[in-house]
Amino acid sequence: MAGALSGPTVAQAHPDFSGVWSPVAIRPAPPGGATSLPPTDLTIRQTATALAISRTAFENVITATQDLDGRESTNKSGAMTLVTTAHWDKARLVVEGKASQVTSQGYAGWKLKEIYSLNPKGHLLIDREWIGDDGTVTKSVQELARKAK
Numbered sequence: 001m002a003g004a005l006s007g008p009t010v011a012q013a014h015p016d017f018s019g020v021w022s023p024v025a026i027r028p029a030p031p032g033g034a035t036s037l038p039p040t041d042l043t044i045r046q047t048a049t050a051l052a053i054s055r056t057a058f059e060n061v062i063t064a065t066q067d068l069d070g071r072e073s074t075n076k077s078g079a080m081t082l083v084t085t086a087h088w089d090k091a092r093l094v095v096e097g098k099a100s101q102v103t104s105q106g107y108a109g110w111k112l113k114e115i116y117s118l119n120p121k122g123h124l125l126i127d128r129e130w131i132g133d134d135g136t137v138t139k140s141v142q143e144l145a146r147k148a149k
Contacts, residue, residue, distance in 0.1 A: 015091055017116060018046045021124050021145035042124075042145060051086070051093065051116075066095055079103050084112070092117040099130065109133040122146075 023039035043054040047068075054063040064075040066086050075082045084097030093116040100109040110130040117125045124145045131137055 013091075014088055014093070015118050016046055017044045017051065017093070017118075017124060019044060023145050024123065068093070072097075082112070089115075 021042045021044065023041070026039055040055045040057070045052045045054075049069050050065055050067055052063055052065045054061050056062070062077050064077070064082065065073060066075075066084060067073045068086050068088075070085060070087065073082075073084050073086070075084075079101040080099060081101065082097060082099045084095050086093060086095045088094070095112075095114045095116070097112055098109065099112050100107065110132055112128070112130045114129075115125075115127040117127075119125050126145070129137065
């Protein structure tokens with residue numbers, strides 16, 4: 001029996017998040033005048049080793065790429081820099097790391113955690129939590145999106 005418990009387990013298939021996803025709902029909704037942009041479609045390209053998420057902001061396509069093999073990923077967009085790592089937790093992709101920006105108002109930093117999964121309807125769920133360096137939760141958003149038709 002001990003051999004059966006310590007033997008190899010069946011490989012967990014990871015979901016493929018590839019496709020174009022349209023926002024359905026964001027909970028909680030960002031407050032009025034929020035620093036985040038209105039939700040837009042996401043285009044996701046996924047391989048065995050990387051996940052690239054593209055969205056359009058101010059008529060510019062912004063793409064962030066996440067290595068899926070445990071290596072650190074660095075993405076920059078304007079003043080914002082994200083340094084993250086990703087790992088699979090069964091059928092969920094967990095991305096964790098640090099975001100920071102330096103603007104005319106000074107330095108701001110956050111610890112971040114994003115979890116990507118598919119719900120029973122096949123909708124993409126992105127659970128995000130950003131915690132400021134001072135310990136306050138500065139962004140906690142659950143985004144529900146569905147494949148665009």
